[in-house]
Amino acid sequence: MAEENGTHSRSTCTIESTDGVTLDGRVYRPTSENNSTVIAVLVHPYSVLGGCQGLMRGIARALSSRGVIAVTFDTRGAGKSNGCASLTGSAEINDVISVCKWVQTTFSTNRIILIGSSAGAAIAGSAVDQVEQVVGYVGLGYPFGFTVSILFGRHQKSILQSPKPKLFVMGTNDGFTSVRQLENKLKDAAGDNTTHLIQGASHFQMEGPAFDGGMVNLILQFITTL
Template sequence: MVEMESVTVVTTDGVKLSTRIFKPVDLATDYVVVLVHPFTVLGGFQGLLRGIATGLAERGFRAVTFDMRGAGRSSGRPSLTGFPEIQDVVAVCKWITDTLSPVGIVLVGSSAGAPIAGSAVDKIDQVTGYVSLGYPFGWASSILFGRHYKEILKSQKAQTIHYGHQGWLHKR
C-alpha cells in the first residue's frame, strides 16, 4: 500500500509546481528519490513516472514527482533548453529538505529530464546521487541540451547514466 500526497512547491521566480509525494507504509530509508520527467515541450509530465514512484514507495523509499513549469497543473512556460527547469528541480529539493528532512536526495532524470536533473546535482547540497534513464544524445539533443553535459560530467557525486540500448555510459 502506498499513500500519495499532493502539494504545491513555489520556485524562486514564482512558478507553482504541482508535486506528489509517494509514501511507503514501512519506511526503509531516510533518503528521498526525486523523479524528473521527460521534455515538457514534447508532452512530458510527472504522470509518466508514477509507476517508478509507486514501485520505489512499495520498496520503502519516499519518492517525489512533479510537473516542471508549463506541464500538467504547474504554472509557467516550458523552455526549449531546460535551463529554467533547473530552478524547478532545485525548488522541489529545497522543499523536500525543509519539509521531509531526508538523510539525502537521489535525483533520477528520464529522457530530457536527465540533463535537467544532472545540471541541478551540484546546486543542491543534499543530493548525494544521480541516475539518468535514457539520457538524450545525438545531434538534435546536443543543440537543445549540450550545455547540460559538462555539469554532470564534472560532478563528483555518485552517478549512473544509462542511454538507449547502448548500456551504461558513466558510472561513478
C-alpha cells in the same frame, strides 16, 4: 488529497519555486515503515513534447511500495504547474532545485537522489551540484547524442563534472544516443559513474510501464551504494 492502496499512499503538494512559479507535485509514501534514508525526486521527460509527472508515476509507486519516499512534479508549463516551459530546459533547472529544497525542509533530510528521464535526466543533471543534499543521480536515457545536444548540450558539462555518484541507464537501441556516444561522454567524467545497458530497448520503450520494475531494481541497487 491523499490516496492509499495498501503498499503506498499518494498525496498532492504545491511547491513554490524561487522565481515565483507554482509547481504541482505528488508525494508517494510507504504505508509501512520507511526502510531507506534516501528520498527520491523524479524529473519527467521533455514537457514541450508532452512530458509530465504522470510518466514517472510507475517508478514512484514502485519505489514507495519498497520503502522509499518518492516525489514527482510537473515542471513549469506542464500539467497544473504555471509558468512557461523553456525550449532547452534551462529554466526548469530552478524547478528541480526548488523541489529538492522543499523535500529537504519538509522531510528534514540531507539525502536526496535525483532521478531524471530523457530530457529530465539532462535537467536534473544540471541541478545535482546545486543542491548539497543530493547524494546521487540516476539518468534514464540521458540525451547525449549529437542532434539532441543542440537543445540539451549545455546541461552535459554540469553532470559530467560532478563528483557525486551517478548511474546511467540506456537502451542499446536508443534513437537519440548510441552506446558509443554514451561511453565516450563518460570516459573522462568525474566521480564514480556506473552504466547499465538494456539490450534491444529503444528510448521511448524505456519510458513505458513495462520497464518500470527493472528501473526500480536498478535504482534500489544504486541506493545501497550511496
